Amino acid sequence: MTQFIKGQWVAGLGHDVTSKNPANNEVIWNSKTATPEQVNIAVDAARDAQFDWFMLGFDARLAIVEAYRTQLEDNKAEIAEVIAQETGKPQWETATEAGAMIGKIGLSVAAYHKRTGSSENDTPAGRAVLRHKPHGVVAVFGPYNFPGHLPNGHIVPALLAGNTVIFKPSELTPKVAELMLKLWDKAGLPAGVINLVQGELETGKALAAHPQIDGLFFTGSSRTGHILHQQYAGEPGKILALEMGGNNPLIVKGVQDTKAAVHDIIQSAYISSGQRCTCARRLYVEKGAQGDALLEMLANAVKQIKVGAWNVQPQPFMGSMISEIAAKGMVEAQRNLLNLGGESLVELTHLEVGTGLVSPGLIDVTNVIELPDEEYFGPLLQVVRYSDFDEAIKLANSTRYGLSAGILADSREDYDYFLARIRAGIVNWNKQITGASGAAPFGGVGASGNHRASAFYAADYCSYPVASVEADVVSLPANLSPGLSL
Numbered sequence: 001m002t003q004f005i006k007g008q009w010v011a012g013l014g015h016d017v018t019s020k021n022p023a024n025n026e027v028i029w030n031s032k033t034a035t036p037e038q039v040n041i042a043v044d045a046a047r048d049a050q051f052d053w054f055m056l057g058f059d060a061r062l063a064i065v066e067a068y069r070t071q072l073e074d075n076k077a078e079i080a081e082v083i084a085q086e087t088g089k090p091q092w093e094t095a096t097e098a099g100a101m102i103g104k105i106g107l108s109v110a111a112y113h114k115r116t117g118s119s120e121n122d123t124p125a126g127r128a129v130l131r132h133k134p135h136g137v138v139a140v141f142g143p144y145n146f147p148g149h150l151p152n153g154h155i156v157p158a159l160l161a162g163n164t165v166i167f168k169p170s171e172l173t174p175k176v177a178e179l180m181l182k183l184w185d186k187a188g189l190p191a192g193v194i195n196l197v198q199g200e201l202e203t204g205k206a207l208a209a210h211p212q213i214d215g216l217f218f219t220g221s222s223r224t225g226h227i228l229h230q231q232y233a234g235e236p237g238k239i240l241a242l243e244m245g246g247n248n249p250l251i252v253k254g255v256q257d258t259k260a261a262v263h264d265i266i267q268s269a270y271i272s273s274g275q276r277c278t279c280a281r282r283l284y285v286e287k288g289a290q291g292d293a294l295l296e297m298l299a300n301a302v303k304q305i306k307v308g309a310w311n312v313q314p315q316p317f318m319g320s321m322i323s324e325i326a327a328k329g330m331v332e333a334q335r336n337l338l339n340l341g342g343e344s345l346v347e348l349t350h351l352e353v354g355t356g357l358v359s360p361g362l363i364d365v366t367n368v369i370e371l372p373d374e375e376y377f378g379p380l381l382q383v384v385r386y387s388d389f390d391e392a393i394k395l396a397n398s399t400r401y402g403l404s405a406g407i408l409a410d411s412r413e414d415y416d417y418f419l420a421r422i423r424a425g426i427v428n429w430n431k432q433i434t435g436a437s438g439a440a441p442f443g444g445v446g447a448s449g450n451h452r453a454s455a456f457y458a459a460d461y462c463s464y465p466v467a468s469v470e471a472d473v474v475s476l477p478a479n480l481s482p483g484l485s486l
């Protein structure tokens with residue numbers, strides 16, 4: 001029983017699907033997909049439950065969301081283990097993902113009040129009241145790389161605002177989604193308020209195209225996000241929030257502490273085996289001796305990064321990629337860059353047939369005339385040597401994406417110059433460009449998002465404002481308009 005519809009666990013009626021531990025190919029979950037008919041039933045259930053959920057009021061909804069937080073806290077170790085087992089990320093890292101899921105509750109409550117909530121002002125025309133109402137029934141689509149934290153970042157604010165939800169997780173991480181729904185169920189969420197439909201393209205398409213959803217909150221690839229955006233053309237009444245990928249640049253300029261810079265570069269490019277939307281993909285390093293020294297130290301450090309299965313001790317920095325297919329995709333991406341004229345500084349290799357384990361790679365692409373503007377979603381950092389700062393910024397901006405960007409530079413002036421010119425939703429100075437805070441808005445421009453930032457601003461896309469002018473009784477104005485007599 002792996003679909004959760006109208007408060008009941010039911011079997012999928014579609015085709016067989018499995019989920020595998022990518023570090024050893026062992027099957028850890030199997031089921032059948034939800035059919036389009038089951039998606040219809042889930043949407044109907046969410047529609048039936050929505051008004052009562054809204055009318056419960058914020059405090060009653062919050063009490064249930066807080067009961068969910070208690071479930072997350074009580075089951076934190078299991079959540080971290082299931083995420084690790086299904087994604088391949090090491091346990092030290094998935095413990096932080098489970099922690100972020102817990103932290104999301106407090107942040108979403110604060111954001112609800114700060115970004116939405118209600119307010120009143122007396123005006124000459126009457127009492128002006130601002131309230132926010134939920135959109136209604138919303139679909140949440142999640143990615144595989146943060147299968148708990150990122151869907152949670154849509155679901156929690158959506159429920160707090162009074163929406164009901166149909167959640168379609170990544171087909172690569174169904175077990176994490178199932179565990180999340182078990183915890184919501186234990187928290188006492190009324191039937192139909194959240195529904196889970198598991199499956200692949202057929203299930204996702206049926207949900208995204210359903211006429212009875214009022215909004216869709218998506219985190220995933222730019223490719224899928226663009227398909228959804230086209231699908232929603234001509235649907236101004238539906239809210240679409242797209243959180244997509246990036247081809248993120250990091251510039252190094254005038255840094256004294258080379259070792260610290262190398263550390264920030266590694267945390268930017270190789271954490272989660274390069275499978276974060278915010279990961280640095282392109283590194284701009286000044287030509288000359290200082291740049292040569294930095295690259296030498298970086299290459300040595302990259303060669304020493306420990307890679308291994310999620311549960312080995314001592315823990316590796318990088319776990320497995322999500323699948324063998326993803327690992328092979330990275331080997332292919334590297335081959336493509338080499339064919340275009342790239343020069344390998346550290347080779348990315350597929351470490352074990354049948355697994356997603358790869359070693360991290362570093363490639364100098366300075367001589368590639370037309371660098372593909374692609375998000376290679378794995379541990380392969382492209383290095384470009386530059387001659388002057390304006391050239392580096394121009395190259396950094398030569399992407400259709402605009403998610404994260406950063407500069408490592410000891411000069412405040414250089415940072416200000418960069419900040420004014422770089423086009424991205426997350427711009428960091430002397431800090432890694434991964435690990436964004438949930439207390440800030442999180443979203444990109446260009447092909448990375450549609451101006452509906454998530455994290456602290458997720459509250460914004462979970463409701464719409466209602467402006468009212470009110471008086472307790474009907475009363476005549478002191479002066480009637482010219483030409484009126486009563």
Ligand SMILES: NC(=O)c1ccc[n+]([C@@H]2O[C@H](COP(=O)([O-])OP(=O)(O)OC[C@H]3O[C@@H](n4cnc5c(N)ncnc54)[C@H](O)[C@@H]3O)[C@@H](O)[C@H]2O)c1
Nearest residue numbers: 141142143144169170204205208220221224243244245277
């Ligand atoms: N900006 C962000 O906040 C953010 C965060 C995490 C990941 N990402 C991006 O996500 C990507 C990795 O995740 P992924 O590979 O799981 O993404 P994906 O686009 O393949 O899948 C995301 C979700 O969409 C569904 N889907 C795929 N095609 C669909 C279609 N045609 N119609 C409806 N649903 C469809 C999938 O089943 C899944 O649930 C990377 O590009 C990464 O940069 C972005």
Ligand SMILES: O=CCC[C@H](NC(=O)CCC(=O)O)C(=O)O
Nearest residue numbers: 276277278434435436437438455
């Ligand atoms: O993979 C993409 C996002 C990873 C992560 N970003 C966040 O967690 C945003 C904050 C939030 O949603 O609460 C990162 O930047 O590493």
